Amino acid sequence: MVRINRTPDGATNGERGRIDGPEWVRPPEVLTMVSNVETWFEHMELYFRAGRIAPERRAALVQYHTDAEVRSIMRAMDVQETDDYDGLKSALFEAFGVRTGPERFSAEFFRRKQQRGECVRVFAGHLRRLFSKAFPEMSGSADKILLQQFKAGLSADAVKTAVLRSEMDNFAEAVEVAVKEERVVRELTTLEASVASVKTDAYQEDEPTAGRVTEAAAAAVTTRKEVGDDLAEVLRQLKELLTDNTPAATKRPLPRQRRRPERRGDRRCWKCGGLGHISRECQASSRDARASEVSITNRTLPVVVIRAPEIETPIVEGSVGGVRCDMLVDTGSAVTLANERFIRHLKTLRDVPKPSIRLETATGTELEITNACVTEIILGNSVTVQHTVLCVRELSHKILLGWDFMRYHGCTPDPTAGCLRMRQGNIPFRKSHAVALVRVESPQSELMAHHPAQEAMEKMLPSEQESSGKHRSALAAILKEFADVLSTSDEDLGRTSLVRHAIHTGDAKPVRCSPRRIPYHQRAQVESLLDEMLRQDVVEPSSSPWASPIVLVRKKDGSCRFCVDYRQLNNLTRKDAHPLPRIDDTLDALAGAQWFSTLDLASGYWQVEVEPQDREKTAFTTPLGLYQFKVMPFGLCNAPATFQRLMETVLRGLVGSDCLVYLDDVIVFGKTAEEHTARLREVFRRLREVGLKVKPEKCRLMKRRVAYLGHIISEKGIATDPSKTSAVREWPTPTCVSELRQFLGLASYYRKFVNGFANVAAPLHRLLEKGAEWDWSKACQSAFDTLKYHLTSAPVLAYPDFHRQFIVDVDASGDGLGAVLSQREEKAERVVAYASRTLTKAERRYCATRREMLGLVWALREFRPYLYGQRFLVRTDHSCLRWLTTFREPEGQVAQWLESLAELDFEVEHRAGRLHGNADALSRTSCAQCGRLSFKDQLLTAQQADPEMQLLRQWLVGACWPVECPPECSRDMHMLWQQRRSWVDEDSLIWRHGCGLSAEKGAKQALVPRALRNEVLKSMHGSRYAGHLSDQRTLSRVRSQFYWPGMSGDVHTCCRTCTQCTRRKDLTKNNRAPMHAMAAGCLLQRVGMDILGPLEKIPSGERCVLVLMDYFTKCTAAFPLANMEASTVAKVFGREVHRVLWRPRLPA
Template identity: 25%
Template structure:
């Protein structure tokens, strides 16, 4: 079904929300090993229409008029609205493991083994926001696929085979219309056709106005060359900017060469320069040179060309301790080395009367196994054969680019000499040992090893590191390092210090190992007492969700206030209910709190007076079941108003707080509410109530209006009541939007999955004194409800009553 929304689209202002650049999305999603393509089911129909805007989508049929409850197609801003939704749903994943263009999504993973983790992360967001996918258009765990008209593979961006085949299968055009069809297909593949204007010049020339159509031999030649080229189109990869100076460019001044480098970079990365603010760090005054008024020649042209971009030139400044900086840079491991798994090398060499040989077995992660056998064409002793086997195995490991290697040999002599335990005295074995200890051939690797070794020394049979905090730091192994960390952190003189302080104390004690800081972090994070006494979370973990009511008495918030001093009728508690739309408060003092008493209050004060509500929002009391204890903000605000007024009206030890309840409620109902701009009395009855202050002296309306005029004015107010409520509703929405934006700036997102171990915050009576822990547990996440609500169970499988919000939970590391 198609509805013509032309007039509605003309009246609707344009949504300025930008759609992402297709070129950027394609560049970001190409070159990944494993991909998953997803498509939303009936995309725009998944978004509900605003109840106030839905009637504007009305259309006529043969029987009656209808309007859409969900967002239909063909509206002016549906694309921008849906893109805004996608950006919010995948706010944490876009650019990291997913790219989204309206309803088309591609999940990208560099390593095939971790693709399921990325899919689990993405599908969790899909389930959280109740999105629906179209299974007929989804494909998971593939190595290539179509996205926005392009073919994405791990090699790069490839042309769509169907578009290429459409041109290849075309016959030579016989009319202008056929040529227009051809040029349209060429334009769709222009990204893969270099110099297309020059190569297809004669084809485009046939479209000139005023000339008779003529398909010449040159047109046919260009057409056949185009077909031949598209038979094997190029593969596009991510840009690697770089250009060698040629010809006269070699003789440019240094400042001109630097300016040319900026110009060439901006041309090749034009889409990025146009979309982002670029910061250029340089020691040369390019900024001031390009702004000089007496520039001439090429520098003027370059300055004009660069002026269209937002480029900021920042000086690099002086770098102190350059030698130390270079040392740190060269010794720092690249990020990917953190996940490098060790390889095991087993060697064996032997010699007999028939000759000598060796066997090498290299075992790697994921079951990689490399076996190699050698036969020597020269005479060698058993020890020499063992050395030959070790050297050959080392060369094999270097060719395999092994970073972490553990070598094994059954020759105690060879292993002891290589490790330095035995001294090599045989001249032949000395040469083998020197060959084995030779630095790597690669210049960077050799420099790294040489600089690293300069900071270590052997004293006796122990390895020491020359440190800064201490002259000599003893290098210890894995078992000793665990014992040292445990003793300093939580030993007899330990005070459960932080990771950074713990690592510093280890070095001051004279010990060192390469993963000291990482191990200290792990030790402190998994310390049970540190976790139980950790600081409470003060930053919010979930975005603020404002609760809005659509009409009066649609939603009530209920809370229990007390206990108070015993007053009339043995009343100690106060049941409070507030309407979310009108802010009208109903309150009743009670002696005891029970489920039956609360039900009676609902029936008498809410249902019998205002009708059956759609929702009742309650607190985390035992009489209620709650998702978030702090979610009932409206009732909490009403409690504060009542409590403050009671305190101020009571004098001394007066316990008759029940007598003051009705005047307090009357004062509240006749006071303008800050969020709606109207009094609760007017929001309910359509007019402002008469207050005692208007009696003597009489107010203007009391002194001037007659009974008849007053009656007519009340009727007019009732006719305008809907407009008053609508204006108040919009005002409240704007106020809550501003509060939400301010609140969300402090949010630090944190979420858990089923099976995660967590600690629960101690609250209320469970909370002890100053020395008691802040957290208890651990507990296991049994169910995830969404919105930051979780159900917990003990490690024995016993379910905890109620639900717990993410604000009161933290990860537990075992």
């Protein structure tokens, strides 16, 4: 039995609540308001386990071990008498202001680093504990996230290098590797390091570099403070070594380099690699028969990685294996190196055995030589040589020309003249801040200064007017620290496997689309683009049963973009329901922020790997064979969902508080410059950990005002992007009645958003009254300007709600394109953005369908930041666009448009032109020629000139219809009189309502006099944009707007007598199958049956009749049926056919 005793004087904190029993455990100290409640509860729970305290007694013990102030808080929260331990714990956490949700622990997890003096195993344990609290329900990718954070959080570079080299995929195994390496590093701390041979334990505390020789060299590498003076001296001598033509080995040693007694047997020649002599004593021939092939003895070349921002390294332009590239001239490198990914796909002359040479980085990581080959190198455009190159996996340049190249081919770098001197001529340098390998006195070491993104960094820094020097310096330090996160070229792409794209097609059979013919002159472009993707490691050869065709889309600069038509694959793919973020919920986090940065990932999709088992589904056909993507290509239906899931995983714990993310667009914000730079550093760190890179040209850093998702973000708040409203803002002043009607048609469509619309527009409506003269007064100009202001102000342009469906209204006329982006909100439509533009001369010659397609493609491209990644609705008054997505074998411009639409998910809805005034008005911003009568004006003139129309107008306006139509009137007039209830007079024109027209409100037809009927038929059938449709389709088009008696016959005659139609179209033939007699040679050889019904049910319940007939005897019989089901028919047929038809009754 356990008994709790209290001493008479109240007991001390250490003895309070003593447990008498088989095992006594000292309880924690009393909980006070200054205590760490989390640590206290950890000690308390340890006390419960050690003392074997029953769960029902734990709440009472917690209350007992608190002081008076804490007990008063529990009394106020009404938890003093509770027996629920978990509830009491949560209440105390809330009282002490401790957040216990997963968000808090996820932020701590991603910020957790190995502390000074903390061993690896303890650090791993803390990570695992934080992960279990931050992501309690995650199981599938838990090990990957733990492993990524473990690698990033290790402080010792030697330990981190060992983990990276082990390529462990299991967190526990990686921890064991790190523990072993930590033990080795601890033993090596007693060894003394020097600049000539730097050990891995010499790099612990200084800032990271931007090196990219291997994964380890790309990690943070630091130097000891004890050798800081030596490194400073080395930096001073770097320029001297670059500007001197004499061999580096003749230089004097570093002033403070540790000297030791010279032993001739230990000296190594850097020229031949032999022992016992130096280079000037070397007897080896420098011009032997195979001088261009590597012959180096087994030795080790460690590399020290340092910063040297003031050094410019020489670059020469040329080609290797027929491919143009930049080559780094490096007299300090003993051998010539090549990037393995670059050389892999080149045509080399021959392979040679790999030399027995070892290259090491400053951290001790060995550079693996994957291959050695002899290739053709062209310097400039004239000098051609053959040389052996060694291939390594990670190199900052494609080719590095070493000292062996200089010696064998008689090259002499001349930094003063800025050229590479050769016997055949001088090759000019192209200066660049990049990698410089400089030889120092010791032949066992080389120095590397690396700034691959120096120019990009300078462009990314804000101007002096936008930011102070202090803030610019802080931002520059961040960019230098995370230089490896910046993409320096099209081939410098990141790669992550944190989230992989999966293509779930279920049991669907592979789809194999036939390859499309590629024009002969474009095949070279296809091969070039394919070679580039192979070098980027984006695609690989395939033997997949799946195949999709490729499409070449021409870009603005004249080059081609390589695209794949995945429409068939998308139809079979199970759609990913991962939601895209609701921007309206997260934009509130920008309140109070004054500094903003926008980041855009470099070819973001190509940085995401595809699941290995699904890569075959991305296969595409080319003239060179079948290839498949290793990364996520554009055009897949689930690609936006996958990319959003990746970004949310990478930036978990930061979204909403530090940054916002929508697909590959990221905005980082902060209230102060210091807070903003700290958040930006954390975002860059997250991107580096998973291997993602940003495109410097598209990033905007440390700005007071940035554009993001169609908004202008500033410290004053969120405003609309001026480019989205320029279509209405720049509407020209009307110069005629027609232009004014167009503007008022647009304004009236959105009049519900303008306060007092009728009063504001009154001066403009007076100009439209009958008989009014055109007088554009100051009042009209003021009303016009006021309406434009209200149409483009905040009450009209609503914030986009990405949780609701977007609606795009698009229209095209002979002069321009117009589009309106809107959303439905509480049974009303709110405008998000307007857009319009005029057509070029070439575009004005497009047919109506092609012009409408152009308008759709342009509008979707204009509104792509809103529409990309979710399904939306497109409304148009051109019904042909409804079959746009089913177009078979598109070519040329149509193929380009379809490819640009493939990544968007939308539905096309047809809307009558009379209801499409919002976009229609934007596409018709001015008359073709001011003062020229529109067709409505011509119709009014023709009606007034026609005598029968004048008589009809008198009857209509005066409401004096005769009882019978006068006999002297024409046949057309009699038909008009019979429809007297359908005529109305509007705008001095006679219109026809009802009579089978569309049920839509306001549907009407204009009455066309005889003088204009041929012109209407020509416009609706034979004009440039009519398309010479069939008589039925032409009649439908005419009937939608006009009417006159005998219209059907006139349309039929017009189409039958059209010269172009009769020349180009075949006569319609109604093909029918020939009829044959149904022969039968004996009884019941052929029996016919039919079912009549359902009829009215008879008392016995039957509603159908089965009729049978024998073809041989022509005998018929009928039987009642209860229903038409197959089982019922079979029963009656089997029972009655032999009884009735086998013994037919012969006629008497």
